[in-house]
Amino acid sequence: MVARDLLGKVLLYDGPSGRRAARIVEVEAYLGRADPASHAYRGLTPRTAPMFGPPGRSYVYFVYGMYHCLNVVTERDGVAGAVLLRGAEPLAGFDDAEPDALAGPGKLTRAFGLTIEHTNLDLVRSILTVRDAPPVPPRRVARSARIGLNDHATTHKPWRLYVRRSSGVSRP
């Protein structure tokens, strides 16, 4: 699964507050050992272990003492690589949510109620899944540099993809 293919797909979570669903509209690719900005750059640690596991699982981490971020692991078992879910449009289960309630990686996990306990889940057949949906037409997809990174050599590469003019995108 590649970052581009994740756009438009539906994230579905059957949690304690019922079923919540959203359309993925913003992602960022992290390439693992070859990517200085990736958590996996310095090798396997307890936290990053899911990134080195089989594809199609979740990698959730806790950052800034406040927020969680959700990734989809993309590479074969033993090879690190993941796609960060940065923004989505609420579809169901978010009662009275503003259109931008999921616009940002921390906002997305907060609205879904996802935490570190949701790391390393099978995203095909667990309570947290990614479902196929009509693909986003190429003309609706934009690219940019990744957001929030420090002093990395790869920062400028256009590895952030998002759906143009979507209210679920964190930043245009």
Added chain:
DNA sequence: CGAATGATCCGA
């Protein structure tokens, strides 16, 4: 622009 807020990881 900077505070909030705590797990994680590296180096000593």
Added chain:
DNA sequence: CGGATCATTCGA
């Protein structure tokens, strides 16, 4: 063990 860092967010 200590402290720098951090794939963020919100409000002044």
